[in-house]
Amino acid sequence: MAAKSTLVNMALCLFGVCLVCSAILAGTYALTKNPIEEASRKALKEALSKVLMAEGEISSEAAYIDLDGVNYEYYTQTAEADSAVCWAVKSTVIGFGGPLTLLVGVERNGVVHATKVLSHSETPGLGAKCETEESFIRQFEGFESASRSLKVRKDGGEIDAITASTITSRAYAKAVENAVAVAAKIQEGLQ
Amino acid sequence: MSKFSILTKGLVKENPTFVLLLGMCPTLATTTSAINGLEMGLATMFVLILSNIVISLIAPVVPDKVHIPAYIVVIATFVTVLQLVMQAFTPQVYSTLGLFIPLIVVNCIVLGRAEAFAGKNGVVDSALDGIGIGIGFTLALTVIGIVREILGSGSVFGFKFIAGDGILAFVMAPGAFIVLGYLLVLFNKIAKKQ
Numbered sequence: 001m002a003a004k005s006t007l008v009n010m011a012l013c014l015f016g017v018c019l020v021c022s023a024i025l026a027g028t029y030a031l032t033k034n035p036i037e038e039a040s041r042k043a044l045k046e047a048l049s050k051v052l053m054a055e056g057e058i059s060s061e062a063a064y065i066d067l068d069g070v071n072y073e074y075y076t077q078t079a080e081a082d083s084a085v086c087w088a089v090k091s092t093v094i095g096f097g098g099p100l101t102l103l104v105g106v107e108r109n110g111v112v113h114a115t116k117v118l119s120h121s122e123t124p125g126l127g128a129k130c131e132t133e134e135s136f137i138r139q140f141e142g143f144e145s146a147s148r149s150l151k152v153r154k155d156g157g158e159i160d161a162i163t164a165s166t167i168t169s170r171a172y173a174k175a176v177e178n179a180v181a182v183a184a185k186i187q188e189g190l191q
Numbered sequence: 192m193s194k195f196s197i198l199t200k201g202l203v204k205e206n207p208t209f210v211l212l213l214g215m216c217p218t219l220a221t222t223t224s225a226i227n228g229l230e231m232g233l234a235t236m237f238v239l240i241l242s243n244i245v246i247s248l249i250a251p252v253v254p255d256k257v258h259i260p261a262y263i264v265v266i267a268t269f270v271t272v273l274q275l276v277m278q279a280f281t282p283q284v285y286s287t288l289g290l291f292i293p294l295i296v297v298n299c300i301v302l303g304r305a306e307a308f309a310g311k312n313g314v315v316d317s318a319l320d321g322i323g324i325g326i327g328f329t330l331a332l333t334v335i336g337i338v339r340e341i342l343g344s345g346s347v348f349g350f351k352f353i354a355g356d357g358i359l360a361f362v363m364a365p366g367a368f369i370v371l372g373y374l375l376v377l378f379n380k381i382a383k384k385q
Contacts, residue, residue: 004254004255005254005255005256005257006254009254010254010256010257013252013253013254013257013261014257014260014261014264017249017253017261017264017265018264021264021265021267021268024268024272025268025271025272028271028272028275028276029275032275032276032278032279035279035280036275036278036279038279039278039279039280039282040282043282119286121290123362123363124223124224124227124362125223125343125344125359125362125363126359126362126363163356164359
């Protein structure tokens with residue numbers, strides 16, 4: 001049965017338990033640090049290759065730019081002549097359930113190349129479909145933001161929202177819109 | 192109690208979800224699909240077995256007044272280990288369940304078994320108890336997940352057999368309560384007959 005409680009043995013016991021547990025955690029952290037970084041690098045690489053063009057060199061380091069007080073992370077894709085042709089902008093907005101982070105590939109003239117959800121906390125079965133529903137995601141591919149409106153139909157735009165998930169769809173469109181604006185600013189800086 | 196009955200009591204007689212009604216938060220929140228329920232059950236089982244083993248080992252030397260903080264530290268350690276390992280090797284699973292993994296610390300099944308069983312029994316018995324209760328919890332979550340996925344999305348383990356959306360309410364919180372309620376009735380009716 002449990003030992004009798006005295007101040008000394010209580011303190012010693014908790015000290016001992018915490019010491020051993022911290023050691024175990026430190027060990028696990030050290031062992032998993034590299035695999036975790038590897039996994040997130042791999043995920044980013046996959047996402048980048050999906051939203052950018054098939055050809056061209058992708059910058060390995062992230063660059064940052066400010067727009068309307070928000071800091072955006074982006075990657076540049078350069079073609080042969082060393083000129084930038086496409087940008088992948090990480091764009092976060094508040095969706096229905098929390099932050100919704102997209103990686104948006106934008107071409108030179110403001111055309112959306114492709115989009116991919118990096119993380120979301122939308123309702124499973126409803127808003128979470130923004131990650132899987134082909135017909136929704138396809139709409140953004142090749143979307144000419146210069147001449148068309150990146151808003152859901154309910155708001156007078158041209159994006160068909162996911163059934164019963166207007167808020168998520170609206171957030172998604174907003175994230176793409178922001179990314180396009182960021183890409184425009186990046187291009188301004190280049191000229 | 193024989194070793195065999197320690198192992199099997201978690202399945203029906205003391206099923207953590209359907210009989211003891213413990214750990215309702217992850218049960219309701221993560222069972223939106225069969226695979227999510229299964230993964231959450233397995234994650235909890237991992238923590239349950241390891242914490243039961245360690246707690247049964249340290250229980251004799253832990254002073255009575257600090258036994259709960261000591262147990263919680265042990266449980267939290269294993270949960271964090273699990274979290275790091277999942278992040279490193281199964282990032283896909285981690286991204287769907289990520290939010291609920293840290294919450295295993297406060298899952299009353301884990302501390303409940305530590306208090307009610309592992310603190311008073313030997314290592315082997317505690318490990319068996321962890322396995323039994325863990326399997327019971329995993330099965331319960333998977334069954335709830337299967338029912339909700341069939342009704343809510345028209346699929347099982349991601350394989351769609353009905354075109355269209357299903358009844359969306361079953362994927363959301365109200366559906367979780369409704370399915371759990373009916374399964375509780377069904378389970379207890381069958382279990383009592385035996």
